[in-house]
Amino acid sequence: MKIAILGGTGNIGKGFALRWGQMHEIIIGSRDLEKAEAVAAEYNEVLEKYGHMATITGTDNRTAAEKADIIVVAIRYSQLGPVMEMIRPFIENKIIISVVVPMEKNMCYISPGAKHLTVPIESKEFNSEYFCFSMPEAGSAAQEIQKMLPDNAELVAAFHTVPAKKLADLEMELDYDIGVCGNSMYSKEIVFGLVNDISNMRPLDVGPLETAAMIESLTPLLINVAARNEMKDISLKFI
Ligand SMILES: NC(=O)c1ccc[n+]([C@@H]2O[C@H](COP(=O)([O-])OP(=O)(O)OC[C@H]3O[C@@H](n4cnc5c(N)ncnc54)[C@H](OP(=O)(O)O)[C@@H]3O)[C@@H](O)[C@H]2O)c1
Secondary structure, X not given: OEEEEEOOOOHHHHHHHHHHOOOOEEEEEEOOHHHHHHHHHHHHHHHHHOXXXXXXXXXXXXXXXXXXXXXXXXXXXXXXXXXXXXXXXXXXOOEEEEOOOOEEEEEEEEOOOOOOOOOOOOOOOEEEXXXXXXXXXXXXXXXXXXXXXXXXXXEEEOXXXXXXXXXXXXXXXXXXXXXXXXXXXXXHHHHHHHHHOOOOOEEEEEEOHHHHHHHHOHHHHHHHHHHHOOOOOOOOOOO
């Protein structure tokens, strides 16, 4: 399959390119053609080291979207608008995959609390950072993206809970479950296949696009749990 990764020069784009570049034709999209070409060459070098044919190419986001059958939107939520508007005329009858998580960092005050209790504990006051899901007007990033698509493009939301670093590390077996949302069973099945293409990942049907907020909001949860419990780049498995 021909897969364009818009924002493919970024953190999560790299992992998709390296994983799917082993069996699909990958086109890295960027705002900057030369940057895309340089990054594609870098990804090809990595794949060659692992004994794979290196055929990843790089171009501008518009051309990438125009050339591909499947378009992965791997850009931050706040930066989406102009890119989606630019590619809109070129994505009719195509499958769009949103991995976008609208989230923001907040700060709150944590007090030592319970000073009156008789059990003495060591605790301090501090300002604590945490991430939270920043719900867009439509309910989720996927539903916002849906509004920016032509009627005959099919949107699937997936991969929100995959940590970029581990995805890009080809030594890592990713024993993760991937929630997939969308309103077209055909497009969801294509995405299930792309999930299955990545080591031990398992696709799970979460429901229609209206359920996308549920999987998008798992990402800030994972980041908060990791930060507070000396864990790194964690993901999800349903057991
Ligand atoms: N990082 C993760 O672990 C992870 C996991 C799951 C989902 N996600 C989601 O994936 C998306 C990308 O995350 P990321 O961490 O990969 O982001 P990132 O590395 O910060 O950015 C991705 C790419 O966006 C492009 N970009 C930067 N500013 C832009 C602008 N103003 N307009 C258009 N494009 C711009 C850049 O490409 P060019 O400079 O080449 O144009 C950049 O390489 C986000 O929506 C995030 O929520 C991330």
